[in-house]
């Protein structure tokens with residue numbers, strides 16, 4: 001079994017991005033600038049946003065973090081978004097999800113200018129993606145596509161099974177892998193909570209994408225010998241032996257499934273760093289579109 005080292009690949013691409021940033025800077029003095037809006041005090045969201053800001057620094061991007069209390073009103077948040085839409089210094093921005101219950105995520109997503117939507121969540125970008133037009137791809141699926149491409153994993157004609165149909169991972173992943181492209185050209189099955197027998201579906205997968213948010217959901221009995229396993233889950237489970245009181249586990253039981261897989265992403269250090277990398281690739285693209 002070969003480990004798909006998302007962390008290592010993210011570091012490699014970070015250097016590639018850095019050299020492109022230096023080139024753009026030398027040409028016209030511009031530096032790609034990402035803003036992140038973080039609402040509330042969820043430790044997981046704070047940690048994800050911290051990683052995004054850190055990656056910006058490492059790749060030579062500028063970053064701005066806008067942190068607001070959970071009590072912010074929906075209209076106050078929409079005003080922040082409007083300001084970011086109009087701010088010429090910001091190439092792209094994200095609003096970290098999930099948002100507090102009193103804020104309508106859909107309204108927030110709709111308010112983001114699609115040209116600055118580097119998360120690729122706006123229906124304009126999703127619609128373009130579905131039609132194979134140039135767009136910002138959602139960060140996690142884009143990161144996974146990049147991993148498959150850079151590791152030279154054959155996808156054409158393969159059967160891919162996606163577990164989980166979220167708007168930000170499962171659904172776009174199923175679309176990207178079924179498109180006429182490379183990576184792509186898969187026959188895709190999208191499974192979810194109402195699928196009668198998920199194991200029966202996953203056992204047919206040449207490529208299995210687990211994005212269901214349940215720790216260790218996929219066991220060896222659900223996997224075909226030689227399958228490529230992409231684990232999107234980042235679940236915190238209690239662990240008193242760790243100083244911080246928890247450890248991170250994926251949606252796939254790593255020790256069990258790694259005996260059967262041909263390629264597999266670890267958690268942490270797999271998909272997570274590639275999501276951040278994809279966000280940076282989108283931000284660089286936004287900066288280039290602005291100056292072209």
Ligand code: GUN
Nearest residue numbers: 094095096097098119139
């Ligand atoms: N929450 C979990 N994943 C993501 C992501 O990729 N982008 C944003 N904005 N929020 C998230």
